[in-house]
Structure formats: structure tokens, C-alpha cells
Amino acid sequence: MHTESTAAQATHTMLRPMRAEDLATCHAMSLHLSWPHRLVDWQFHHQVSSGWVVELEEADGTRSVAGSGMLCPVGDDYASLGLVIIRDDLQGRGLGRAMMQRLLQDAGSRNVILNATDAGRPLYEKLGFVVTDTLSQHQSTTARATPVLAAGARIRPLRQDEVPALLALDRHASGMDRSHLLVPLLDRSEVAVLEQDGQVKGVAYLREFGRGRVIGPVIASEVEDAKTLIAHWVHAYPGAYLRIDVPGRTGLKPWLEEIGLTCVDNVVSMCRGTPPAIGKTWRTYSMINQALG
Secondary structure, three states: OEEEEOOOOEEEEEEEEOOHHHHHHHHHHHHHOOOOOOHHHHHHHHHHOEEEEEEEEOOOOOEEEEEEEEEEEEOOOEEEEEEEEEOHHHOOOOHHHHHHHHHHHHHOOOEEEEEEOOOOHHHHHHOOOEEEEEEEEEEEOOOOOOOOOOOOEEEEEOOHHHHHHHHHHHHHHHOOOOHHHHHHHHOOEEEEEEEEOOEEEEEEEEEEEOOEEEEEEEEEOOHHHHHHHHHHHHHHOOOOOEEEEEEHHHOOHHHHHHOOOEEEEEEEEEEEOOOOOOOOOOEEEEOOOOOOO
């Protein structure tokens, strides 16, 4: 893929499929970037995605992982792309573009979604991605909120027999078939259901991730229902490190700031192809995470 020679050394880089034994090194690279992912978070991504690594071979034959990227299929029509890292000392050698081209080749005819920092956005735009929304990351250990329930409403755990209906609801809200993601996510999540007079008004996942717990996805028919579900998890874990990533179109950013979930980062959501159709009855109010959408 690339060879660099000097009198002192020669290095060669190549792309190869990611293996389970690569994940500890990938995790270490993400820690160097101050990303919050734990090794178990990388392992989950690897479980639901296909991945590639940049392998560096030194002149003495020593090999090491120096870059990563993952592509997660989302039904037949979409894929999410993320966890793209190129080690600092290899920047500027075209490895990021090569990784992206490899992942896009894997995507085939699928539309591809991702969330991009300011640094990554120019490359993605050159590869045909366009901005579809913004995404704000909020986190805190001091958030405070109490769910306000309307008459006849309650919040309860998800029942096992409701999983098929949950997956159908998510397909409507996200415009994608995310069953491949959500079914294994259920194994590591608590799911709160907002119900009023026997009718489901929304659901919200909560699971361990990164430095604490993440709230998402949140799916609801109205923004006030989404707020009630988010407030439920904030109230249930006082003093815990909580994180939530919300699309700009939800309008939740000011309210999250009000309850103490501080905005610490803003990125843009991008799509190569046709963006998912946003549901008219149900909407997604927070993400699974930035790499999976």
C-alpha cells in the first residue's frame, strides 16, 4: 500500500481485515485521542461490524497495527461508518483516504452515514458525503431532572414480547432496519417504556459505555415524551456519569443544558447517497453512539 525508505529504515503499510486480537491496540489508539471507548465497547463494534486495520511493517520485520476503521451494515440499504483512526506519525500519507475507500467498497450499493469532526469533514466531502444535520454530545455527573408524567402515564421496563414491536417502531423512526444492532444492544441495556392509557409513547435505552452510561437511542412520538424518558434515566442515576448524543433537528440541546447535561462537542452528520427518511409519527431523539448512528 505504501513504502517509505531511508538509510536508517524502511516501512511498509497495508490494509488487512480487523481481527479480535487487534482490538486492544485499537482501543489504545482511541485512548490516545481521548475517546471514551472501553475495550468492551470496541468488542461490541467488532461484533456488529466489519473492520480493517492499517498494518505497519518495520525494516526488521516487526508488525504493528497503526490504524482502524469499521463499517456496520444497517439493513439492506444503509451502513454506518466510524472508528476511523490513523496513528499520528503516519498522518499525511494518504492512509485515511485509503481506509475510507476500502470501507466504501465494502458498503457496495448501500447508502453510508457517519458523524464527522471538523478535521475529518473535508475528506468526507471529497468522497461524496453531504451534511444532513448536526449532532451535539452532552455529558455530566451533576445533571438533575424529574420526569413529569401526564394523567394515565407510567414508565415501565420493556417486556420480552414487545421486542418485535420495538424493532418496527425503530424502523419507522430511523428510516433504517437496525435490528442487527438493536437486538444485541438489548442484552447490555435497560429499556424504559413510556406508556399512557395502555399506549406506548416512547422508549429509551440506557447502557454502560465509555466513562459511565449513555442514554440512547431514545424514540418517541413527541419531544415532551422524549424529555420525560431522558429525565427518567437522569433521575434514576443521580451523580452518575451520563452521556447523550442528540441530533440538532430534535431541538433538545437547550433543554439538556438546562438540566445540567453540558454540551462538550458538536459534529456534523453526513450521508453518501440518500439520507434515511425521518419518521412522521415516531422520531429518534438520541443516537446509539456516534460511530453507529
